[in-house]
Amino acid sequence: MKTVGKNIMSELVHDVKCAEICLILEGSYPYVAGGVSSWVHDLIQAQSHLTFHLLILVAPDSEKKRRYSLPKNVVGTTEITLQRLPKGVKKLHHAEQIMQQIEQLLNDLTYDADLDDLASLLRISSPLRQQLGKLFLLDSATAWQMLLRMYRTGFSRCSFLDYFWSWRGLLGGMYSVILGELPQARVYHAVSTGYAGLYLARARLETGRPAMVTEHGIYTTERCIEIAMADWLHEEDKFRSMNVDKSRRDLQDMWMRTFKNYSRICYEACDQIITLFEGNQSSQLQNGSVAERMSVIPNGINYEYFSKMARSSSKEKFVVALIGRVVPIKDVKTFIRAIAQVRESLADVQAYMIGPYDEDPEYYDECKMLVRYLGLESCFTFTGSVDLAQWLTRIDLIVLTSISEAQPLVILEAGAAGIPCVATDVGACREMIEGDKRESPALGKGGMIVPLSSPSLTAQAIVQLLSEPLLLQHCGSIIQQRVRLYYNKNDLDETYRGLYEKYCSYPSVQHIKEEVA
Secondary structure, eight states, rough: OOOOSSSOOBBBTTTSOEEEEEEEESSSSTSSSSSSHHHHHHHHTTTTTSSSSEEEEEOOOOOOOSSSOOTEEEEEEEEEEEEEOOOOOSTTTTTTHHHHHHHHHHHHHTSSSSSSHHHHHHHHGGGGGEEEESSHHHHHHHHHHHHHHHHHHHTSSSOOOHHHHHHHHHHHHHHHHHSSSSOOOOEEESSSSSHEEEEEHHHHHHHOOEEEEEEESOHHHHHHHHHTTTTTGSSOHHHSOOOEEEEEEOHHHHHHHHHHHHHHHHHHHHHHEEESTHHHHHHHHTOOOOOOGGEEEEOOOOHHHTOOOOOOOOSSSSSEEESSSSSSGHOOOOOOHHHHHHHHHSSSEEEEEEEBSSSSHHHHHHHHHHHHHOOOOTEEEEOOOOOOOHHHHHHHHEEEEOOSSSSHHHHHHHTTOOOOEEEOOOOOOHHHHOOOTTTTSOOOOOOEEEEETTHHHHHHHHHHHHHHHHHHOOOHHHHHHHHHHOOOOOHHHHHHHHHHHHTTTTTTOOOOOOOOO
16 A cells, blocks of 8 residues: 555544544435435434544535434535535636646546555645635636647547537546535544545545445446446447547546546555445446455344234235335336236236435436336325335335345345345345345345346246245245344444544644655
């Protein structure tokens, strides 16, 4: 590991009150409901002997309504709006020289960067932090000339308008991390890579304090999926047949490489790189993680709480539910199409999409239109956010059609209540449903695994389980036993308690004045 924290001037003053743990959160807690946010909320509550400061990164137009009441041991919050920079000044002394230094580092950060590149950028920006802002970095004539040079050098075959907005989007996000407020803490803990991971690396460099990241899903993989689905980022057809310089990169490549670089920088800065299951570690290694600092801490749930839920036996119809956010990565449309096919074999099925639908209104509208088009209005309901505990007493089978997951808590929560699952083969879904190498002897299957984006095979699995009551009951019993034996929340809490106490005890780094090499 490189000697991070000693590359730029840093100071951590003991007599200033600071939280023990600074959690760095992007697009999740406390404004977005879901598995990651629930995990964060439980983590804070389980470490009630420690104080937490929340560094919350939000999108410019995101809703700021809290979905969770903050625990008492949260002693402060700092909100950073990505893309929203301070105004700053428009002219600086030696503006051209400063921008040329920044330009080289920006080229690296969007192509092939490491922690030293971030340290160099911080070295340039730190003395000017009170002056830098939107006027100079994005709107000045100097910034415009830099934009033109970067476009002509690597992206001239792309639409200039698309490049312009990509450039402002990527740089606006990065600048907001570089210039944003950094709370003091004994340990910095990010719950993803991406912008949160970049902020974590900055904290490690500027304070010298320990840094750790916990990845649920692999952020880079999920962003790459979203980027690949963004039509406006694709090259125009007329360029595909042209003999162009292969070194010139398209916009899709720029976005993907940038987020991969952010992951690499985050991993390099971390003392501990955690994920929920072993399958994620190969992706982390490919993105630049270091094996000796990697560990697996699986999700856990309150088994006693969920296992005591009394299941209703007086229902007239089978109840099937997808529990999650109505967003493209959950592939709700495949679930809807599967239910349409299930209804051809089993008329007595009621389907529910349980979870918030305000994160992506356009996708939600598309899903509602698909329900109407397939004639499912009478048997398919979008519930919005609900008290899941009340619903688990009614559900016979849960379905996850996600194209990317980590270790979904909903499988464990439903499993503890004796509800089997049909899930796509993503993340830790297979090992939760079918078991892993920890089981000796193997317990069996607690549901079924189906391929991605396959309404027909998803429907077949649903029909098979609902048509055979003894099989449905057997699978529910198996997954309940598996959750009890291998996904105990108390173990998770104890592991994090040990890590936090270990890193909180590390000595502070003060008055470091060594310059970036």
